[in-house]
Amino acid sequence: MTKKVRGRFAPSPTGEMHLGNAWTALLAWLYVRSNGGTMVLRIEDLDPDxxxxxxxxGLMADMRWLGLDWDEGPDVGGAYTPYCQDRRRDLYQAALERLAAERLVYPCYCTRAELAASAPHIGDNIYRYAGTCRNRTDAPADRRPALRLAVPEGTIHYEDLIYGHYAQEVSRAVGDFVVRRSDGVHAYQLAVVVDDGLMNINNVVRGADLLDSTPRQLLLYRLLGLTPPTFAHVPLLCGQDGHRLSKRQRDLSLAALRRNGVKAEDITGLLAWKAGLIDRRCPVAAADLINIFALEKLPITPIIVENNCFLAE
Known part of the structure; x- marks a missing residue:
């Protein structure tokens, strides 16, 4: 018997929702709605700073303005409440204690400067960890440790619904990765696994920038005895400079576009056209895309959005 699709959109409330967020939210929503599933809104507000x-x-108002609704979330509740990570810290701690009981985590006292000097840089503030503290016996009194997962050898494989087969040997690609920061905040990799696992999320549509994070998460699913979802990583929406759209590009925030008179149907129409769901750019409501949505129509290369894409609207 086929399980009912449970999908989610899980934004971080660190700025105004922008066109890149809307792209991922729309595609995640369309996948769930086209499969008659349950849409979950979860807020990833782990970082208190x-x-x-x-x-x-603001982001909930923007989503509703776009025509994207949800069945479970921080404002409507649901069987897996709470839906904000800030209120789920005890669940992350319980998962961490389970890993610790099996001696799968250890304290790391390396500073960011030490990591930058000693390890290859593989992404935004991400370094391949050399295992410096794995067998360390001293504990510097003036430093608070992070906790790292002792990553076992072996290759993680998975089938992405858009990009196909993906394989990574986590121990070689990133090494032992952080599951709790030195300031006590649980790491994204741990929190997202605990949340998706305990909320019974069985499909995740998200940006292709997380393709190489997925093996780390699949490893945590296995170690915690949780069932992983299927993944569909969608191509990134990028500006004309080739860099992905971010909250720093405030003129492409939904709030700014709205103030400038851009209609929700103009935005969903542009995104649907970029996704290959319609053959020409035109205004279209999100609900009108449900019956024509298919992951197979999506491109796999980054999608360029012109800086003045709504200038003539």
Missing amino acids: RSRPEYIT
């Missing part, structure tokens, strides 16, 4: 409550309110 960057997350702000007004951004949570």
Whole structure:
């Protein structure tokens, strides 16, 4: 018997929702709605220094303005409440304690500067860890440790619904990775696995920038005894400079576009055209895309959005 699709959109409230967020939200929503599934909105507000409550309110308003609804979430509740990570820290701690009981985590006292000097740089503030502290016996009194997962050897394989087969030997690609930061905040890799696993999310549609994070998460699913979802990593929406759209590009925030008179149907129409769902750019409501949505129509290369894409709207 085929399980009912449970999908989610899980934004971080660290700025105004922008066109790149809308792209991922729309595709995740269309996948769930086209399969008659349950749509979950979860707020990834783990980082207390960057997350702000007004951004949570704003992104929910923006999603509703776009025509994207949800069946479970922070404002409507559901069987797996709470739907904000800030209120789920005890669940992450329980998972961490399970890993610790099996001696799968260890304290790391390396500073960011030490990591930058000693390890290859593989991404935004991400370094392949050399295992410096794995067998360390001293504990510097002036440093608070992060906790790292002792990654076993072996290759993780998975089938992405868009990009196909993907394989990574996590121990060689990133090494032992952080599951709790030195300031006590649980790492994204741990939190997202615990949340998706305990919420019974069985399909995740998200950006292709997370393709290489997925093997780390699949490893955690296995170690924690949780069932992983299927993954569909969608191509990134990029500006004319080739870099992915971010919250720093405030003129492409939904709030700014809205203030400038751009309609929700103009945005969903542009995104649907870029996704290959319609053959020409035109205004279209999100609900009108449900019956024509198919992952197979999506391109696999990054999608360029012109800086003045709504200038003539």
